[in-house]
Amino acid sequence: MTEANPLRHVDVRLRHIIDSRDLSVEEIDLLLRTADDILARPAEYAAACAGKKLATLFYEPSTRTRLSFEAAMLELGGSILGFSSQDSSSAAKGESVADTIRIVSGYADAIVLRHPKEGAPVVAARHARVPVINAGDGGHNHPTQTLTDLMTIHRELGNLEGLTVGLCGDLKFGRTVHSLISAMVRYPGTRFVLISPQELRAPDYVLEMIRTVPGCSYEESQRMEDAMPALDILYMTRVQKERFFNEADYVRLKDSFILDTRKLRTAKPGMIVMHPLPRVNEIDTRVDQNPHARYFEQALYGKYIRMALILALLERGGVRL
Amino acid sequence: MNIDSIHNGLVLDHIKAGRGMQIYNTLRLDDLDCTVAIIKNVKSAKMGKKDIIKIDEAIDLDLDVLGFLDQDITVNVIREGKLVCKRRLCLPRELVNVIRCKNPRCITTVEQGADQIFRLVEGDAPVYRCAYCETAYAPGK
Numbered sequence: 001m002t003e004a005n006p007l008r009h010v011d012v013r014l015r016h017i018i019d020s021r022d023l024s025v026e027e028i029d030l031l032l033r034t035a036d037d038i039l040a041r042p043a044e045y046a047a048a049c050a051g052k053k054l055a056t057l058f059y060e061p062s063t064r065t066r067l068s069f070e071a072a073m074l075e076l077g078g079s080i081l082g083f084s085s086q087d088s089s090s091a092a093k094g095e096s097v098a099d100t101i102r103i104v105s106g107y108a109d110a111i112v113l114r115h116p117k118e119g120a121p122v123v124a125a126r127h128a129r130v131p132v133i134n135a136g137d138g139g140h141n142h143p144t145q146t147l148t149d150l151m152t153i154h155r156e157l158g159n160l161e162g163l164t165v166g167l168c169g170d171l172k173f174g175r176t177v178h179s180l181i182s183a184m185v186r187y188p189g190t191r192f193v194l195i196s197p198q199e200l201r202a203p204d205y206v207l208e209m210i211r212t213v214p215g216c217s218y219e220e221s222q223r224m225e226d227a228m229p230a231l232d233i234l235y236m237t238r239v240q241k242e243r244f245f246n247e248a249d250y251v252r253l254k255d256s257f258i259l260d261t262r263k264l265r266t267a268k269p270g271m272i273v274m275h276p277l278p279r280v281n282e283i284d285t286r287v288d289q290n291p292h293a294r295y296f297e298q299a300l301y302g303k304y305i306r307m308a309l310i311l312a313l314l315e316r317g318g319v320r321l
Numbered sequence: 322m323n324i325d326s327i328h329n330g331l332v333l334d335h336i337k338a339g340r341g342m343q344i345y346n347t348l349r350l351d352d353l354d355c356t357v358a359i360i361k362n363v364k365s366a367k368m369g370k371k372d373i374i375k376i377d378e379a380i381d382l383d384l385d386v387l388g389f390l391d392q393d394i395t396v397n398v399i400r401e402g403k404l405v406c407k408r409r410l411c412l413p414r415e416l417v418n419v420i421r422c423k424n425p426r427c428i429t430t431v432e433q434g435a436d437q438i439f440r441l442v443e444g445d446a447p448v449y450r451c452a453y454c455e456t457a458y459a460p461g462k
Contacts, residue, residue, distance in 0.1 A: 096432055096433050096434065097428065097432055098432065098433075098434065098435070115428070116426075117426060117427065117428040117430070117431060117432075118424065118426045118427050118428060118453065118454035118455075118456075119427055119428040119429065119451065119452070119453020119454040119455075120428040120432075120453075122428070122452060122453045123428055123432055123435055123453065137428075138426045138454075139426065140454055140455070204457075205450070205455060205457065
């Protein structure tokens with residue numbers, strides 16, 4: 001498919017991955033090609049990170065992201081250490097992120113951090129002596145989910161330019177949406193259709209990001225059906241209970257935007273439905289068998305693009321100070 | 322009313338009327354031992370009314386903070402009783418520990434020792450955003 005280990009010939013200097021904008025389009029392209037190669041020839045990479053350790057520090061629950069990072073490191077022949085909740089770390093005793101990161105920098109070759117507070121990975125990066133990867137900071141950024149999304153689009157649609165991307169659900173607190181928009185505005189001709197209830201509209205700084213890029217545009221809609229025929233991608237998101245300050249708002253809005261097979265009837269033949277998962281009820285389970293559905297493939301692609309990222313960080317950027 | 326002229330020091334001129342005390346507090350001029358005069362509601366041909374602050378010592382003033390507070394302030398540097406230069410202000414690219422992030426979900430609300438850092442985002446309307454969570458600084462909110 002591609003030449004052996006595409007990273008070998010290019011000087012990618014990956015450092016900390018806090019925001020999807022920390023990677024240039026060229027670096028993302030390189031990661032996608034590496035992930036393609038890992039998919040095609042997994043045995044070639046089985047010992048690529050032998051002797052290296054990845055710390056997964058999860059201050060907030062996660063299934064897919066943590067396990068895919070851990071599976072990715074294990075499949076590269078490396079080892080993993082870390083914790084999967086705030087209660088099982090010294091954070092429960094009041095230790096700061098900065099102190100935890102200083103300590104873990106001495107134990108691992110790279111750190112994966114998920115934290116409920118926005119900007120925690122910036123604090124981590126300021127104190128780390130090894131690369132830090134943001135695995136989600138509150139409602140803010142989730143760059144490796146974005147890489148997963150880009151990988152899915154790359155594999156399923158064959159290109160990343162000139163696409164009409166519908167984003168549906170919680171666009172206010174949905175960090176995956178914010179990260180995906182910040183990445184996709186860099187591909188010429190991207191058109192966004194933002195489908196959400198008024199209360200969960202994308203924040204102004206996200207809209208400003210689209211407005212300031214020539215060639216990119218957005219429109220807002222409150223009905224999925226109206227937007228469907230134009231879309232190349234429908235990206236569904238969950239309305240997350242933990243992002244609300246009060247339960248009444250959550251209950252009122254959670255079922256607002258549910259995708260079912262009837263709504264998909266007007267979709268283009270090649271349109272793909274994506275979702276960062278976990279799904280609650282925003283996609284009817286009967287959609288799972290629909291030819292448009294790609295969200296389970298998307299989760300699988302996440303492991304391969306994370307393998308490519310770990311490889312890049314440890315090969316090129318993992319210099320201990 | 323007479324205020325003595327200063328020999329070596331600074332005169333902050335063209336402060337919007339009524340904001341002199343805020344500038345005084347933000348620049349922590351109360352920490353100084355030298356003579357500091359806040360003159361309020363001075364008649365001005367250009368502004369109608371203005372405030373002036375006179376500092377009778379050649380201190381190292383944080384012009385970034387002052388530029389953030391009010392770009393229209395003029396800083397007059399006085400040496401040996403003479404005006405030696407007028408400094409114009411501009412918006413600083415970065416503010417450290419000048420303003421606080423108001424986002425309750427920002428890491429700076431819980432992380433001990435984290436500097437409050439805001440960066441200028443250029444655009445039609447320049448805005449400062451938290452370096453951690455990107456929340457825009459909204460004065461007065």
